[in-house]
Amino acid sequence: MERLADALDGINRGLAxxxxxxxxxxxxxxxxxxxxRYxxxxxxxxxxxxxxxxHAAFFMLAGGYTLLVDKHVRVDVFYAHLSPRAKRRIDIFGHLFLLMPSMLALLYWSWPSVRNSWKILEGPMSVGGIEAVFLMKSLIPAFCVLVMLQSVAILIRLLRSPGTP
Known part of the structure; x- marks a missing residue:
């Protein structure tokens, strides 16, 4: 399982x-x-x-790496003062019941827009702009998949670490 987690980490490290x-x-x-201009x-x-x-590509494709290096947004008013065991429990809960369902919902609800955008090869946002809105919209499912892959890698390590509840 550790090799799987390392491989998943490798995807986001390589992409980063x-x-x-x-x-x-x-x-x-x-x-x-x-x-x-000036x-x-x-x-x-x-x-x-x-x-x-x-800008969109950078932030959407770096989401999984941000999770990997633990630089994502975390509300640690209480978390910072908890024991390692309590932190592990919160992390497991967060990945399973908050992050994964959120990514699945975002993937599910954005997919029709992405699919339709590809179907018509959606053009520029402005006259004279880049004719590739369909590519930018594709960053949404890519973001979801990369974050979920990284979440799986983190969960593997959390569940295999000593003292897991």
Whole structure:
């Protein structure tokens, strides 16, 4: 089971190594947009939308990695002061009854929109924009799957660790 958890971790680690370059591209494109607009008086809707697409891709594809490295949002007003055993119980409960059902619901409810977007190859959000809204919408199920895979890896480790309730 540990090998399965490691393999699932590897998916998000590998993806994170590639996705981090999206931030570099995003900064460079935004810099070019600013220079183009204020120095040369040139503007491009497609270039502006590309920053939006890259931003969406970065955050949606890095969701599983964020969970892996434990940098996700956590309300630890009480959690920080609990024993390791109590933290493990809360983590197991959270993964099984909050995170997984939320991801499944998001996947279920977003799928018709994603499917329809692919069916018509949904075009740009703005006139002159990038003709690939269907690709951006595809980030939603990708996010759900990556977070659920990472959640399974974490659950495997939580349930195999000593002192599990």
């Amino acid at each position: 190594r590639g996705v981090r370059w999206i931030v570099v591209a995003m900064v460079l494109i935004q810099f070019a947009i600013v220079i183009g 120095v040369f008086g040139v503007n491009s809707i497609a270039a502006q939308e590309s920053v939006l697409y890259l």
